[in-house]
Amino acid sequence: MPEADLGMADEGKRGAKEADAEKEEPATSRSSDASGVSKTSQLMLDLLTSKGALTLPFILREVKLPTPTVWQALEELMLCGFITNDSF
DSSP states (O other), X not given: OOHHHHHHHHHHHHHHHHHHHHHHSOHHHHHHTGGGSOHXXXXXXXXXXXXXXXXXXXXXXXXXXXXXXXXXXXXXHHHTXXXXXXXX
C-alpha cells in the first residue's frame, strides 16, 4: 500500500475515534465547548441541557426574547451540531 494510502487510513481511524468520543460526551460538557456560538445560543443550549427537550413556546417564555432572536439561536445550534430536530 502506498504511503499516501496509509496516511488516509490513519486519518479515517482517528476520525472514527473522535466521533465515538463526541457521542460519549455528556450534553453538559458540550455546552462548555460552545464558545464559538453567540451568547443567545449559549443561553439556549444551557436551557436545553438543563431542562431537556422543550417546546418553542416554553423556550420563549423562559428566555424572554423575541421569536426571531430565539429562532436564529436555535438554528445556529443546529448548524453547529449542538442540537438536532430530535431535541424538541
